[in-house]
Amino acid sequence: xxxxxxxxxxxxxxxxxxxxxxxxxxxxxxxxxxxxxxxxxxxxxxxxxxxxxxxxxxxxxxxxxxxxxxxxxxxxxxxxxxxxxxxxxxxxxxxxxxxxxxxxxxxxxxxxxxxxxxxxxxxxxxxxxxxx
Numbered sequence: 001x002x003x004x005x006x007x008x009x010x011x012x013x014x015x016x017x018x019x020x021x022x023x024x025x026x027x028x029x030x031x032x033x034x035x036x037x038x039x040x041x042x043x044x045x046x047x048x049x050x051x052x053x054x055x056x057x058x059x060x061x062x063x064x065x066x067x068x069x070x071x072x073x074x075x076x077x078x079x080x081x082x083x084x085x086x087x088x089x090x091x092x093x094x095x096x097x098x099x100x101x102x103x104x105x106x107x108x109x110x111x112x113x114x115x116x117x118x119x120x121x122x123x124x125x126x127x128x129x130x131x132x
Contacts, residue, residue: 029073029081032105033059039112040064049075066111071104 036044043065048057063072070086070093083104087095099107 029059033062036064064108071108073104
């Protein structure tokens with residue numbers, strides 16, 4: 001019981017830190033992509049841009065897939081971001097809605113927290129990421 005409380009608290013700490021960190025959207029997108037690639041590699045797709053010889057390859061598109069929803073964040077050419085939520089039923093996208101970036105990040109984090117409560121492997125991956 002106490003271990004479950006500790007794990008739930010760690011996920012809550014992660015959510016709070018992400019909300020605090022996503023004031024700077026570019027850094028938050030990089031952080032979120034790194035976290036999701038480690039915690040949910042089979043459900044996360046990250047497309048990076050930049051010239052092939054460049055030192056940095058920033059995230060241009062991040063897609064994370066949960067059972068009922070997929071979330072996508074795209075960095076536009078002029079530096080702004082477009083966030084989308086896609087409703088999925090039996091593997092088919094029924095509806096795609098553009099949403100604010102902050103709402104998209106919040107939805108991803110809430111879905112992660114829910115997944116961590118149900119899935120021990122996801123919980124361990126998130127704990128590893130939170131605890132360093």
